[in-house]
Amino acid sequence: MNVDIFVNGKLEKWIRQIEEWKDIFEARAIENDRDATFPFQNFNDLKNHGFFQLTVPKKYGGEEVSLYEFLLIQEYLGEADGATALSLGWHNGIVMKIREDQSWNENAYESICLEIVKQGVLMNSCATEPASGSPARGGKPQTVATKVGSDYIINGHKTFTSLAPILDYFIVTATIEDSGEVGEFLIPREKEGLSIKPTWDTLSMRATRSDDLLLENVRVSSEALVSIRKNSKEKKPQGWLLHIPACYLGIAKAARNVAVDFAKEYTPGSLRHPISEIPEVRRKVALMDIEIKKARHMMYHVAKLWDEKPELRSQLGDELASVKHVVTNSAVEIVDIAMRLVGGQSLHRSFPLERLYRDVRAGLHNPPADDLTYMMIGNRAFEENN
Numbered sequence: 019m020n021v022d023i024f025v026n027g028k029l030e031k032w033i034r035q036i037e038e039w040k041d042i043f044e045a046r047a048i049e050n051d052r053d054a055t056f057p058f059q060n061f062n063d064l065k066n067h068g069f070f071q072l073t074v075p076k077k078y079g080g081e082e083v084s085l086y087e088f089l090l091i092q093e094y095l096g097e098a099d100g101a102t103a104l105s106l107g108w109h110n111g112i113v114m115k116i117r118e119d120q121s122w123n124e125n126a127y128e129s130i131c132l133e134i135v136k137q138g139v140l141m142n143s144c145a146t147e148p149a150s151g152s153p154a155r156g157g158k159p160q161t162v163a164t165k166v167g168s169d170y171i172i173n174g175h176k177t178f179t180s181l182a183p184i185l186d187y188f189i190v191t192a193t194i195e196d197s198g199e200v201g202e203f204l205i206p207r208e209k210e211g212l213s214i215k216p217t218w219d220t221l222s223m224r225a226t227r228s229d230d231l232l233l234e235n236v237r238v239s240s241e242a243l244v245s246i247r248k249n250s251k252e253k254k255p256q257g258w259l260l261h262i263p264a265c266y267l268g269i270a271k272a273a274r275n276v277a278v279d280f281a282k283e284y285t286p287g288s289l290r291h292p293i294s295e296i297p298e299v300r301r302k303v304a305l306m307d308i309e310i311k312k313a314r315h316m317m318y319h320v321a322k323l324w325d326e327k328p329e330l331r332s333q334l335g336d337e338l339a340s341v342k343h344v345v346t347n348s349a350v351e352i353v354d355i356a357m358r359l360v361g362g363q364s365l366h367r368s369f370p371l372e373r374l375y376r377d378v379r380a381g382l383h384n385p386p387a388d389d390l391t392y393m394m395i396g397n398r399a400f401e402e403n404n
């Protein structure tokens with residue numbers, strides 16, 4: 019393994035494991051992308067090596083990694099397979115979110131954490147809908163929870179449910195009919211009335227199987243209501259969401275490495291040496307490496323602030339959104355440069371850059387989208403107390 023100045027001692031074991039899997043994950047990624055199949059084998063490996071419990075608190079038997087550590091693991095996984103990294107990132111990110119903002123009743127959190135550690139269960143948030151769009155934009159869910167006695171009956175339709183084929187628990191946002199509040203309901207996969215509609219046939223991140231979730235008269239007890247969504251003024255900045263840019267940075271690093279390896283080998287008829295000796299090729303490699311450094315330094319600096327100065331977290335909203343913006347756009351730019359360096363061969367489906375180019379685009383549509391970040395930061399400049 020090359021020396022990585024960002025990897026600390028505690029992380030070495032995890033990073034070494036991912037490096038060991040790299041070739042096999044890359045090989046599986048080709049098939050899973052082609053067939054839009056979920057990377058079950060990767061998840062089996064990840065489960066057996068404790069990756070499902072990375073963010074579970076130590077008191078419940080987990081690893082309780084910090085945000086900084088979580089992001090580095092995401093970045094390395096993203097380099098091996100973006101779809102695997104993004105999918106696992108949702109599960110670990112949500113466990114971290116609840117750990118940090120204590121938004122669930124502690125008994126419910128303890129119980130799910132113990133299931134994660136002992137049985138390797140997976141969960142994800144199902145918050146996006148065809149009608150109300152991205153939850154990051156503040157729309158109220160059209161999925162409705164109706165109180166009947168002490169139970170709730172839930173009806174609705176969710177889109178973009180990453181990990182759909184393998185989830186044990188779905189965290190479903192729904193508008194509670196009598197109060198108008200938005201609740202999060204923890205629903206086990208086997209509940210009657212819950213089904214998956216395999217709609218995920220996309221350009222990017224095909225192996226995440228972010229299918230539709232249908233809820234038809236799903237009856238749950240009141241204990242399934244694990245939290246009530248805060249209104250926008252009470253909402254706290256969410257560090258865990260940086261698992262998204264970390265994953266796309268990994269994809270970009272993979273593209274950079276493909277381009278560098280290509281440049282070392284490719285010797286066209288017009289030259290007596292590989293194209294790596296051409297100054298313009300080196301300039302392109304430098305541009306990619308500078309983008310990677312820019313993105314990493316910014317992301318890990320903010321992650322350290324988050325970890326080491328919890329008292330500043332409420333002020334880090336702009337920083338987190340800026341990291342998402344800078345890192346995902348850098349990642350798109352890096353893959354673009356890698357393809358320009360390689361040239362026309364990069365367009366072949368048999369060449370890894372073609373998939374990396376498609377996958378990296380998805381980052382632009384994960385939250386927060388750039389337009390939301392511009393609005394938030396732009397508005398801040400004109401707030402009264404600024």
Ligand SMILES: Cc1cc2nc3c(=O)[nH]c(=O)nc-3n(C[C@H](O)[C@H](O)[C@H](O)COP(=O)(O)OP(=O)(O)OC[C@H]3O[C@@H](n4cnc5c(N)ncnc54)[C@H](O)[C@@H]3O)c2cc1C
Pocket residue numbers: 108142143144145146150151152153154155177178179180181222223226228380381383384385387389
């Ligand atoms: C690979 C991948 C995996 C995902 N996994 C999950 C998951 O596991 N769980 C989950 O819940 N979600 C998931 N998502 C969904 C994601 O979080 C977004 O909800 C989704 O991509 C839709 O975002 P959007 O901004 O395009 O949505 P929309 O809200 O539909 O917006 C579409 C467009 O309309 C415009 N627009 C809409 N509303 C406004 C507004 N109020 N003001 C200004 N402009 C507006 C903007 O131009 C925007 O680009 C995933 C997405 C991707 C790409």
